[in-house]
Amino acid sequence: MAAYEAVIGLEVHVQLSTASKLFCSCPTSFGQPANSNVCEVCAGMPGALPVVNRQAVHYAALVGLATNCEVHRRSVFARKNYFYPDLPAGYQISQFDMPICEHGHLDVTVDGRSKRIGITRIHMENDAGKNIHAQGENISYVDLNRAGTPLVEIVSEPDMRSSQEAVAYLKALYGIVTYLGVCDGNMEEGSFRCDANVSIRPVGATAFGTRTELKNLNSFRNVQRAIEYEIARQQDALADGEAVVQETRLYDAVKNVTVSMRGKEEAHDYRYFPDPDQLPVEISAEEMERWRSELPELPQHRMARFLEMTGLPEAEAEVLVQSRALADFFESAAAASDARKAANFILGPLMRELNARGGDFSQCAMTADGLAELVRLVDKGVISAKIANDIFPDLFSTGAMPENYVKERGLVQISDSSALEAAVDKVLADNPAEVEAFKGGKTKLMSFFVGQIMRATRGKANPAMVNELLQKKLS
Structure with a gap:
């Protein structure tokens, strides 16, 4: 079989954590009764005038600054015209030739090697509603609660050559938007989702092969599995003398296959034109500087510092920065105890407790001071490492301070x-x-x-x- 390499680009949709929608005051809260968070604007009623949510512009600019993009002080909203039942106006308000951010990049590390992934553009747009197809009924419903929710779409260059690089890039983006606080990162609710464009070409070739677009990728694991399956499928097709067809394919996570959804022989003609109801988005120089000053220390830089603090392997230090809350917790505990030992408690018993509860750090009642005190108790020989491990589940769930806990239960180590x-x-x-x-x-x-x-x-x-x-x- 001929040797091929993959060419992969990702289009990532990030739902911005604003209290209201992009062009109206309807709330963005998830899980409300169908069509309860809807007004004339997000329902696409004729004559209803949208007004841009300034907080969404702020959040979009932060994402651009954090991904090394050029953030334009002037951008323009456009109408992207297509018909679908969940798009009540018959067009989506997006950005086309004048997006808010362009020409960025992220550096990722895979198997010890650094790779720079280019970012073509980041643009703002409002989300569509949701079609609901009732089982056993020859009828579909439309819920417009999500219609008008603010999104940014982050479009990468086709710079990735493996599923591992794609996942590393996606995780880096996820870390950035959650550290910034502009997205809650809930992939199950669709707050952070992506489509993957995948093609293959002979090793050494410069021309791109025919690409397919993969949808329904709602976890990092599914992104990796879907891309790997699609690469193998395209290789098998070419080996059998078949052509790869340009199309959109859905990923079936249960069967671990991609299936054809619709043909896409040519790029859609969305007939973009500037939205006549929207003034250009203007960002003042003072606003830009103020927003730039808001940028926190981002995961990549924080991990480098944690590596120096602890001497941990890179894969373990990566766990410590997987969320801003966890990184803050570790840093506070490390400041009041031995950093490496505090990290070991997080990587061992704390992660064990988190994983048993679905990975939600908000369920941890233990404070950083509590973890630091536990490390000091073991260091001083007041309790053994075994006792510390045994009592950790209680400390995690109750938030009890370790010193009082061990004294009240007679667990102080025998050193007589x-x-x-x-x-x-x-x-x-x-x-x-x-x-x-x-x-x-x-x-x-x-x-x-x-x-x-x-x-x-x-x-x-x-x-x-x-x-x-x-x-x-x-x-």
Whole structure:
């Protein structure tokens, strides 16, 4: 089979976390009764005049600044004309030849190698409604609650060559928009979604192959699986002497296949023209400087600093910056304790608790001060690492401060040498055969003795002192 390389570009739609829609005052809240968040403007009634939401412009500019784009101080809204039941006006208000942001880039790292992904443009637009196809009924419904919700569409250059690069780029974008606070990042509710354009070409070729557009990609895992399937499908088609057809395909996550949705032989002619109801969007120099000053430390830069603080492998440091709330939590805990040990508690027991609860950090009742105190208790020998791990679920869910918690429950580590010596002597006396075997060369039995002593003391024995006493008595 001929050797091919993939050419991948992503179109990412980011729902902006404004309280109201892009051109009217209707709320953007999710999960409301159908058609309850609707007015004359978002319902596309003739004569209703839209007025742009200035907060949406602010948020779009922040995304552009954070992705190294040129943010234009003047941009223009246009009408994108097409007919679909969930588009009541018969056109979408978007931006065409004068978008708010252009010519940006993001740097991502895959398998230890850095790759720069170009960003062609970022433009604002209002979302369409939602078609609901009732099962068992020959009828469809339209819910316009989502119509008019503010979006930015981030269009990449076709610079990605693997599914791994596509996911790394998508995760980088996700981190940026959630750190900025301009998007809640809820992929299940459609707040952050993407379409992938995928083609293949012989290795060394410069001309692009025929591309397909993949839709219904609602998780990072599905983006990777869908792209990998589509690359393989196109390779098989060419190997069989078939042509790749330009079309839109849906990804079926259950079957892990892409299926044809509609042909797309030519680019759609949306007959764009400037929206006559909208004045150009103007951003003053003072506004631009003020917005630039609002930019937080973004995930990529924060991770580099965390790597230096902790000496962790890159994959583990990446976990610490997966959300701004978690990164803030770690940084506060690290400032009041040992950074590497605080990170280890987050990467181990804290992530275990989060994963058991669906990964929602808001469910963590433990404070950063609480985690720092737990690290210090272990460092000082007040409790063992085992006890710390055992009590972590309670501390996570209740927010109790560790020092009071262990004192109230009698969990303070036994570091009294006479008490430990008595426990060691009893375990050795109760296991004479193992003592003889150890002295005969079976040194792996040391862990057996330690385990017996920890069991006898309910995990409260100081492990370092136990090992020291055992070495002394068994030598």
